[in-house]
Amino acid sequence: MDHSSAARGATPVYLLTGFLGSGKTTLLRALLRQPAMASTAVVINEFGEIGLDHELVEAVDGETVLLPGGCMCCTVRDDLARTLADLDRRRAQGEVPPFERVIIESTGLADPGPVLQVLLKHGDLLERFALGGVWTTLDAVHAQSQLDAHVESVRQLALADCVVMTKTDLAPFTAPASLAARVRKINPHARMLHVCEGAVDAAELLAQTPSAASGDEPEAMLRGLCQAGPTGHVCGAGCGPHAHAHDGRFRTSSLRFDRPLEWDEVCDWLGGLAFFHGARLLRMKGILNVAGEDRPLAVHGVQHLFHPPTPMERWPDDDRSSRLVFITDGLDEQALRPPFSTA
Numbered sequence: 030m031d032h033s034s035a036a037r038g039a040t041p042v043y044l045l046t047g048f049l050g051s052g053k054t055t056l057l058r059a060l061l062r063q064p065a066m067a068s069t070a071v072v073i074n075e076f077g078e079i080g081l082d083h084e085l086v087e088a089v090d091g092e093t094v095l096l097p098g099g100c101m102c103c104t105v106r107d108d109l110a111r112t113l114a115d116l117d118r119r120r121a122q123g124e125v126p127p128f129e130r131v132i133i134e135s136t137g138l139a140d141p142g143p144v145l146q147v148l149l150k151h152g153d154l155l156e157r158f159a160l161g162g163v164w165t166t167l168d169a170v171h172a173q174s175q176l177d178a179h180v181e182s183v184r185q186l187a188l189a190d191c192v193v194m195t196k197t198d199l200a201p202f203t204a205p206a207s208l209a210a211r212v213r214k215i216n217p218h219a220r221m222l223h224v225c226e227g228a229v230d231a232a233e234l235l236a237q238t239p240s241a242a243s244g245d246e247p248e249a250m251l252r253g254l255c256q257a258g259p260t261g262h263v264c265g266a267g268c269g270p271h272a273h274a275h276d277g278r279f280r281t282s283s284l285r286f287d288r289p290l291e292w293d294e295v296c297d298w299l300g301g302l303a304f305f306h307g308a309r310l311l312r313m314k315g316i317l318n319v320a321g322e323d324r325p326l327a328v329h330g331v332q333h334l335f336h337p338p339t340p341m342e343r344w345p346d347d348d349r350s351s352r353l354v355f356i357t358d359g360l361d362e363q364a365l366r367p368p369f370s371t372a
């Protein structure tokens with residue numbers, strides 16, 4: 030938070046961004062368990078129709094708000110401004126715990142520039158909230174190809190105050206060093222942390238403010254960086270889906286299964302998807318009800334890599350159906366359908 034914001038008592042807002050599956054939710058969960066992150070309100074935005082991240086975060090001892098489906102950098106920017114204003118009002122009226130900071134987890138496809146504009150341009154919000162920093166997760170396994178193919182991931186990196194390189198445990202030995210060199214060319218100012226499974230010191234991350242990172246006046250610097258999109262397009266109030274490359278090209282598909290699933294069937298199905306369609310399967314995540322298991326299983330995939338399933342503490346609500354969300358680079362929905370019955 031910059032000093033003028035601190036002086037006027039504005040609440041710092043941290044934007045947690047990073048490409049699909051790069052470890053944002055994992056980092057957020059690890060952060061929220063630490064005392065330094067007590068009194069944090071969380072705002073989560075997802076691209077899919079079925080929002081899963083707020084359920085995967087688990088055990089947040091504070092206020093968690095799920096922004097409606099849609100990418101925050103285009104369709105739900107007004108919702109974000111409203112959500113922040115609403116959080117502030119509910120805090121003043123004692124309806125939510127008295128949070129000291131807000132973390133916004135954006136969709137992996139969001140261009141952070143327009144999101145930051147919400148914080149920097151909304152007159153009403155400026156009084157009460159100030160940008161605390163931008164944290165960008167970078168997947169050490171997939172980032173090189175994501176940076177080649179998706180301008181959103183370059184923008185997420187360019188606007189970072191702190192780059193959190195994840196999955197170094199899975200990457201080939203030399204990958205983090207060559208990725209770090211590429212990061213330096215895109216964003217020489219950002220601090221870089223290497224973390225495994227979200228294990229980062231919250232206090233250290235909180236210390237990475239825009240001013241600490243660059244020495245520039247943070248809001249002025251960010252305003253410049255946020256103005257133009259990758260194509261020179263400046264996001265405005267009437268900015269619709271047309272303005273962003275990801276709309277139309279990226280497709281979200283959601284599947285729901287009412288009956289408990291057989292684990293072997295799921296493995297064959299998802300294994301086949303990764304094998305045949307991994308290159309276009311940008312992200313898969315789900316909560317599964319597996320026959321014989323008391324607890325739900327969280328499953329995650331990024332391109333060809335499927336992470337080991339993890340049992341969740343408990344079902345997030347009464348809904349016992351399995352839910353999966355796929356974000357693909359134009360993959361036909363038909364290709365995702367399982368060979369077994371979904372009923």
Ligand SMILES: Nc1nc2c(ncn2[C@@H]2O[C@H](COP(=O)(O)OP(=O)(O)OP(=O)(O)O)[C@@H](O)[C@H]2O)c(=O)[nH]1
Nearest residue numbers: 049050051052053054055137195196225226329336
């Ligand atoms: N081995 C390993 N796995 C990780 C690490 N960080 C995250 N993961 C795994 O990567 C998968 C995706 O992580 P998430 O935290 O859900 O990624 P995300 O960026 O929130 O995903 P989206 O919100 O869908 O874009 C999960 O299975 C995590 O357990 C890491 O440092 N090491």
